[in-house]
Amino acid sequence: MGAGEFISGRSEAQVQKAEVAKEMKAIHEYPEYEFQEMIELFEHEGVSKEDAKQISEILQKYQQSYNKTMVEKELGIEMQPDTVKLPEALTMGVSYIVGSIFPLIAYFFFPINIAFPLSLCLTVLALIIVGIIKGKLAELNLFRSTIEIVLVGILSAGGGYILGTLVPKLFGF
Numbered sequence: 001m002g003a004g005e006f007i008s009g010r011s012e013a014q015v016q017k018a019e020v021a022k023e024m025k026a027i028h029e030y031p032e033y034e035f036q037e038m039i040e041l042f043e044h045e046g047v048s049k050e051d052a053k054q055i056s057e058i059l060q061k062y063q064q065s066y067n068k069t070m071v072e073k074e075l076g077i078e079m080q081p082d083t084v085k086l087p088e089a090l091t092m093g094v095s096y097i098v099g100s101i102f103p104l105i106a107y108f109f110f111p112i113n114i115a116f117p118l119s120l121c122l123t124v125l126a127l128i129i130v131g132i133i134k135g136k137l138a139e140l141n142l143f144r145s146t147i148e149i150v151l152v153g154i155l156s157a158g159g160g161y162i163l164g165t166l167v168p169k170l171f172g173f
Contacts, residue, residue, distance in 0.1 A: 006089035013081040020079060023071055034070065035060065041073040102126035127153040 027034045035056060042052035059066040068079045102125070106118040127150045135145030 003089065003093075005092035006086065009088050016075075016077045016081040019075055019077065020071055020081075023075060024067060027067060027070060037074065038066070038070055041070075099126065123153070123157070124150060 038056040038059070039049070039052045042055055043049055047055065056066075059069055071077065071079050103119045103123045106115040106122060109115075110118060128146050131146030131149035132142055134140070134149060135142040138145070
């Protein structure tokens with residue numbers, strides 16, 4: 001999971017860098033078109049045509065600011081996306097390991113017929129804790145936040161369980 005997060009984040013940043021490079025090329029090769037586009041971007045935000053033109057003219061005097069503004073407004077991304085996503089990858093990896101302890105711990109101490117329902121209860125308990133933490137951090141209604149996390153977790157686990165039992169049966173295993 002951590003490796004997947006690392007590759008995903010890195011790939012996204014690499015695509016963003018390519019988009020920034022294309023935009024920089026367009027600004028260099030078609031300055032008038034890009035200037036008009038900048039005016040339109042400001043107008044889209046509610047700035048009058050005259051003020052949008054004046055803001056764009058001022059920004060054009062400061063190429064770095066002009067480029068950064070164009071990229072952020074047109075593409076909605078940062079000028080220099082970070083291609084090293086190690087903290088995110090480590091967070092995902094550690095979260096996956098910690099999260100997997102809850103459903104697995106019962107199997108270390110009990111027979112399967114006891115461990116399975118206990119594992120389900122521990123998993124729901126973990127989801128409730130995550131829902132409460134998410135609710136507090138995001139300042140959401142704790143009940144709704146918890147229900148959302150528990151329902152998504154149950155649907156995800158149910159989908160995995162169904163696939164894990166159906167697919168082998170379909171292929172005769």
